Amino acid sequence: MSRNPFAHHLRLKKPCENCPFLKVGGIELAPGRLQGIIEGLLSDDRSTFQCHKSVHSKHGGEWDDDGHYQPSGHEAMCAGAAATLMKRRRPTVAMRIAFAQGVVSPTQWDACVDTLVD
Template sequence: MPITKRPCANCPFRSDGGAVQLHPERLDDIVNGLLADDHKTFICHKTLDLERMTCAGAVGVMAKLGHLPLVARLGLEFGVISRDDIAASAALVIEPQDLKIQPRDMRVRPNKRSRAGKLQPTVGSDEAQQTESDPW
């Protein structure tokens, strides 16, 4: 999935006052969902009717948290985006401390299957996650 290069003028993650207003806890939910499953992405609202693209604002917040989602890591690997793109996006978005982020051990990750083949949540799973020190 392509990634926008910069947060749009009214990206909900922007910190400069131009952000579209969401329900007060919606940003928390989005970020907690991305932290819980790095295979998830957040679609840029400007691309919902076009070719859907990952939101650069969400990627910027996740970079500040040291937890790039898989789509961003793949984007770096294949040259879709650059470290400079991510750093520029991170400079335009809200600070993680302004969000209510669930502690790592409280996040639920659906990554195990029961004998019946249904997904079972795993609490605090660190599988397939990059290190805190280098999200790239």
């Protein structure tokens, strides 16, 4: 049985303990970087933001000599990013497809919304 790629990509239901989208305890990014990520997600509903733990894991992809990431297919969308989009009622295309297929619920990230930056 093959796994649903949308369910796999959206498998994270809560942010990591150091997710940059958290109000408290998140990884500190360069000034303006988080807002830039959010603006990028809002301006292109075909985009995603991968969870850093799924990228930097034994199943994650590889970085080439030029600093470009080659995905492995095991990456997952950052739950903080997904919840931030849902908080703004702006899910990505992949999220909407997963909702329509019934493999992910639009309420999957509701429990963490209050923990996120505004």
